[in-house]
Amino acid sequence: MDPKVLAAMQPYFSDDFYNPSAPYAPAIVVRRAYEAAKDSLGHAIGAKGDEIVMTAGATESVNLAFYSIGGHIVTANVEHHAVLEAAKQFEHTLVAADERGFVSSAAIKAAIQADTRLVSIALANNELGTIQPLRDIAEVVRTEREARLSRGDHTPIYLHSDASQGVGQLDVNVARLGVDLLTLNAAKVYGPKQVGLLWSASHVALKPQVRGGGQERGIRSGTENVAGAVGFAKALELASEHRKYESDRLGTLRDGLESKLVAAFPQAVLSGHRKHRLAGHLHISFPNLDAERVLFALESRGVLVATGSACAANKGTRSHVLTAIGLAAEVADGSLRMTLGHLSNEENMAKAAEYIIEEVGREYTRVQS
Amino acid sequence: MTKVYVGMSGGVDSSLTAALLKEQGYDVTGVYMKNWTKDLPGMKCPWADDLADAKRVAVQLGIDFKVFDFENEYKHKVVDYMIEEYKLGRTPNPDIMCNQEVKFKLFLETALEDGADMIATGHYARVEDGVLKQAVDVNKDQTYFLYRVTEKALQKTLFPLGEFTKPAVREMAKERGLYTAAKKDSQGICFVGQIGIREFLSQYVEQVAGPIIDKKSGKVLGQHDGAIFYTIGQRHGLDLGGGLPYYVVGKDMDKNEVYVTTDLNDETLWKPELTLSSVHWINAAPTEGTFKVRIRHRAPLASATLAFEGDDVKLVLHDAERAAAAGQSVVIYDGDVCIGGGIIA
Numbered sequence: 229m230d231p232k233v234l235a236a237m238q239p240y241f242s243d244d245f246y247n248p249s250a251p252y253a254p255a256i257v258v259r260r261a262y263e264a265a266k267d268s269l270g271h272a273i274g275a276k277g278d279e280i281v282m283t284a285g286a287t288e289s290v291n292l293a294f295y296s297i298g299g300h301i302v303t304a305n306v307e308h309h310a311v312l313e314a315a316k317q318f319e320h321t322l323v324a325a326d327e328r329g330f331v332s333s334a335a336i337k338a339a340i341q342a343d344t345r346l347v348s349i350a351l352a353n354n355e356l357g358t359i360q361p362l363r364d365i366a367e368v369v370r371t372e373r374e375a376r377l378s379r380g381d382h383t384p385i386y387l388h389s390d391a392s393q394g395v396g397q398l399d400v401n402v403a404r405l406g407v408d409l410l411t412l413n414a415a416k417v418y419g420p421k422q423v424g425l426l427w428s429a430s431h432v433a434l435k436p437q438v439r440g441g442g443q444e445r446g447i448r449s450g451t452e453n454v455a456g457a458v459g460f461a462k463a464l465e466l467a468s469e470h471r472k473y474e475s476d477r478l479g480t481l482r483d484g485l486e487s488k489l490v491a492a493f494p495q496a497v498l499s500g501h502r503k504h505r506l507a508g509h510l511h512i513s514f515p516n517l518d519a520e521r522v523l524f525a526l527e528s529r530g531v532l533v534a535t536g537s538a539c540a541a542n543k544g545t546r547s548h549v550l551t552a553i554g555l556a557a558e559v560a561d562g563s564l565r566m567t568l569g570h571l572s573n574e575e576n577m578a579k580a581a582e583y584i585i586e587e588v589g590r591e592y593t594r595v596q597s
Numbered sequence: 598m599t600k601v602y603v604g605m606s607g608g609v610d611s612s613l614t615a616a617l618l619k620e621q622g623y624d625v626t627g628v629y630m631k632n633w634t635k636d637l638p639g640m641k642c643p644w645a646d647d648l649a650d651a652k653r654v655a656v657q658l659g660i661d662f663k664v665f666d667f668e669n670e671y672k673h674k675v676v677d678y679m680i681e682e683y684k685l686g687r688t689p690n691p692d693i694m695c696n697q698e699v700k701f702k703l704f705l706e707t708a709l710e711d712g713a714d715m716i717a718t719g720h721y722a723r724v725e726d727g728v729l730k731q732a733v734d735v736n737k738d739q740t741y742f743l744y745r746v747t748e749k750a751l752q753k754t755l756f757p758l759g760e761f762t763k764p765a766v767r768e769m770a771k772e773r774g775l776y777t778a779a780k781k782d783s784q785g786i787c788f789v790g791q792i793g794i795r796e797f798l799s800q801y802v803e804q805v806a807g808p809i810i811d812k813k814s815g816k817v818l819g820q821h822d823g824a825i826f827y828t829i830g831q832r833h834g835l836d837l838g839g840g841l842p843y844y845v846v847g848k849d850m851d852k853n854e855v856y857v858t859t860d861l862n863d864e865t866l867w868k869p870e871l872t873l874s875s876v877h878w879i880n881a882a883p884t885e886g887t888f889k890v891r892i893r894h895r896a897p898l899a900s901a902t903l904a905f906e907g908d909d910v911k912l913v914l915h916d917a918e919r920a921a922a923a924g925q926s927v928v929i930y931d932g933d934v935c936i937g938g939g940i941i942a
Binding site: 520521524525528590594 | 649652653655656657659661662776
């Protein structure tokens with residue numbers, strides 16, 4: 229978490245601990261802080277604070293969106309588990325992404341049925357970093373909506389996007405994206421965990437899944453997580469402020485790392501869209517290696533990476549995204565997923581490249597001997 | 598170069614075992630035996646973390662690493678056996694069964710087929726030419742759990758930790774910077790963990806209430822929730838209120854009755870004679886005479902006279918010992934050699 233975020237949150241754990249719904253003056257100060265935080269969050273996505281429902285993270289936001297609107301739902305086979313599992317509760321169609329993890333608007337269009345009520349596509353894929361053509365998809369949804377209305381069909385169709393993954397590097401203005409619902413997660417922008425939001429346009433009716441005292445317009449009852457909202461607002465504010473600079477910076481660092489690794493291991497396979505890809509993402513596979521061994525070797529040297537499969541010897545733990553994009557098992561099992569962020573700089577990226585090359589090289593030597 | 602497959606559990610003992618063998622010049626492969634993965638109420642099975650830790654150490658050592666999946670066999674040969682024994686009113690030892698059926702049979706056979714010349718584990722025991730000896734650290738000695746292993750298996754087995762004390766093992770792991778050097782030792786039966794055998798069995802057998810009866814007076818003192826949960830000699834968990842502590846001295850599984858007494862001199866608690874069946878000798882059978890015996894892990898060695906009765910063995914204890922329950926193993930020693938043992942009939 230960003231220290232500035234922690235500092236902003238701190239008072240609401242101690243001095244300003246009052247329940248924002250309480251009637252006395254010190255509580256009203258807390259309520260104002262909470263509302264200001266929501267306004268700030270709204271501002272960051274080009275919306276109003278009272279169009280936002282605060283949640284305990286993106287998973288809850290996605291579920292709230294899905295349960296509010298119902299099926300038929302169109303989504304993609306490379307989506308996050310939160311989306312895939314929530315979609316399973318309804319009639320749904322999974323659109324197949326291409327080998328880059330890219331979901332075309334044409335494929336979405338083809339999957340929309342007369343009774344489709346919701347299309348849900350993430351702004352960017354969390355494993356591959358592939359950025360989805362959300363504006364094109366929004367156009368498809370808008371065209372469908374207009375076609376329905378013109379024939380007197382009032383079945384609504386909405387576009388939801390989980391923008392958690394892209395928010396630090398991409399524009400998340402809801403009007404420009406053309407979405408009806410938007411999910412964000414605080415932890416993805418160096419904010420607190422278990423804090424998220426669901427924005428919905430005024431024409432979308434959300435259905436309460438948690439009932440009680442009527443907080444969050446009655447959509448999500450329960451005493452407000454004031455510190456969480458304040459922290460999220462601060463985190464998103466910082467992310468928005470540095471977005472352009474940070475995106476360029478990370479892109480340069482990532483490209484440097486990528487070219488070093490590819491030069492050292494020409495057999496390496498890069499996944500994700502070459503052009504439409506998050507600046508801080510690098511997904512690279514070393515065929516026939518056990519990526520988990522590389523992960524363990526690197527962690528002891530301070531380089532933290534993720535793999536496309538956990539405990540390769542155990543069946544069934546390969547990433548559904550890598551399976552969806554058709555990556556062969558021996559490639560998928562050698563996959564490393566690297567994300568760069570605030571703490572990445574030229575110096576530590578140079579070290580990281582050096583260590584990765586050493587450890588991957590060591591593993592290739594071991595396997596071949 | 599001799600190819601050794603080391604059973605790596607993700608603990609410090611097996612980690613150091615692999616490290617030492619590699620230093621001694623063996624061609625070492627680490628193997629995680631995936632035996633049990635089921636979570637129990639109140640206890641998350643740590644297998645995935647343990648597997649990851651074992652693999653981390655393998656990577657540290659630069660050795661090959663494999664996973665052998667014995668889950669079905671383990672359930673069948675160890676867990677089902679244990680549950681069946683309890684249902685018969687006996688007190689089995691699943692660790693002994695695991696060594697006999699899984700580690701020194703299935704693992705050994707699978708490893709040999711896979712190209713290994715030998716296997717090794719982190720047990721505290723010593724082996725010389727197929728002869729099993731107590732560990733140098735008598736406090737840690739694990740030969741009690743190994744008495745049913747065959748001579749043939751032991752000839753293909755290395756126990757490098759038998760020469761060291763546990764604190765020395767920790768120290769050596771630390772010196773080598775092994776990832777698991779400070780990891781806490783696992784407790785109790787591996788798949789039961791700290792929740793206790795009672796909670797484990799409750800998952801598999803129905804709890805049926807029955808009477809707790811005073812052995813002397815025949816009076817019903819209270820209710821229990823299943824005779825299966827009680828072991829002869831047990832003192833705790835009877836919940837009979839104040840006064841002198843009660844000890845379990847008998848059970849009738851058919852009637853679901855548990856018999857207790859406050860009389861510490863009750864003959865059941867101090868049987869001077871033990872009859873062992875399912876007797877196993879690691880090397881040649883001994884001749885009748887005086888030996889040292891151990892009736893539970895880490896119990897002090899006791900002197901006993903051994904005589905054969907057909908396939909069974911009769912032991913006459915020189916000093917009365919707190920009774921062991923049917924199903925428990927008694928392990929027999931000749932000096933520091935573990936020669937075998939049997940199961941209390």
